[in-house]
Amino acid sequence: MAQNIAFQGELGAYGHEACVTARPAFTPLPCSTFDAAIEAVRDGQADLGMIAVENSTYGRVADVHSLLPGSGLHIVDETFVRVHVNLLGTQDATLEDVKEAHGHPVILPQCSQFLRDHGIRGRTSSDNARAAREVASGGDVTVAALASELAAEIYGLQVLARNIEDSARNTTRFLIMAREPDYTRRGDAGMMTSFVFRVRNIPAALYKAMGGFATNGVNMTKLESYMLHGDFRATQFYAEIEGHPDDANVKLALEELDYFTDMLHVMGVYPAAARRHENGA
Structure with missing residues (x-):
């Protein structure tokens, strides 16, 4: 029987990328909020939850640690995703066309140097993958999204600039949550x-x-x-x-x-x- 793994964000989000990397056999289940992702695991819609907890550049993900203790779920794994930020535009756009780049408030500061160097204004979006979807549907060559290459593939966008994050070590840590704990395992790395x-x-x-x-x-x-x-x-x-x-x-x-x-x-x-x-x- 197919198993689902819930994450916060839309298809193409970095949480989706974490699901594909860490649990490739599971079907990713997008959720609008961390609360919704946790609830999806609690009520059985999903078998696991992929929850972002901290980023090496931005720091702690707001409110997550206060959500986890009352969730009724258990941490069963962790995974680290190297966050490569890409500038995604419409198929007929060039880098020189772009005047605005939309992304989550967490991701905008992570590539601020690139945006300044190219005279691009950052604009906030509730989700990086949503920004990619909206750029694809809008068809405006002057508007781009800050998102993953996975989002570019899903929404039919082209990568105008790859790996534009300021830090070469930009990494997000995710915790994998389940309804039941598992204390029996021993890991090779401790x-x-x-x-x-x-x-x-x-x-x-x-x-x-x-x-x-x-x-x-x-x-x-x-x-x-x-x-x-x-x-x-x-x-x-x-x-x-x-x-x-x-x-x-x-x-x-x-x-x-x-x-x-x-x-x-x-x-x-x-x-x-x-x-x-x-x-x-």
Whole structure:
């Protein structure tokens, strides 16, 4: 039976590209928002969700970390997609014709130098693939889209300029979400554990909670905080560590963390992507 993987955006979006790369046997299911992609997995429309969480140039994808803990889903994999930004125009357009380039607010700053050098004005769109679709239907040689080559193929556009991103290492990280966790696997490049927690209201609670990872030799690769429900007094932390909860040192570190927290929830245990350990990933 065919399996679906949900992503945020239209066909041709970078989330679509991530689905094709990481889960080529799955049928991509476009969703208008991250909420909709998560809901598609929850209600069974999709078997997996491909959720963008951070970009090496832009940083954290807004609101995603606050969505994941309440999603009821589990992280089962990660994948890194090298984001190549391309200027896509109509079939009869030339680079010199283009006066405006439409793209998502996240992608516009990623190729700002190219746009300045060519006197092209950036215009915001809700989705890069949507921008490509609208350029194709509009037929205006002065308007182009900032999107993937996959979008050019889908919407019949030509690539006027390839790989125009400012950073040679421009990469987006995606988490693959499922309804059920899978703690049985072991990855060739190691394991990752993601979790959220809130510290107890005692002096130096965060400092003490983090101490267990240092004393047990567990590498913490990410620690981010965000407010809950707009309340400055309610802070939740999202963390990622190298290792599996069954590893002796990880087990001890999590037990110590649990002592200093009033909420600890493991979001997922999954193989580390090989690209995580590559220079320029």
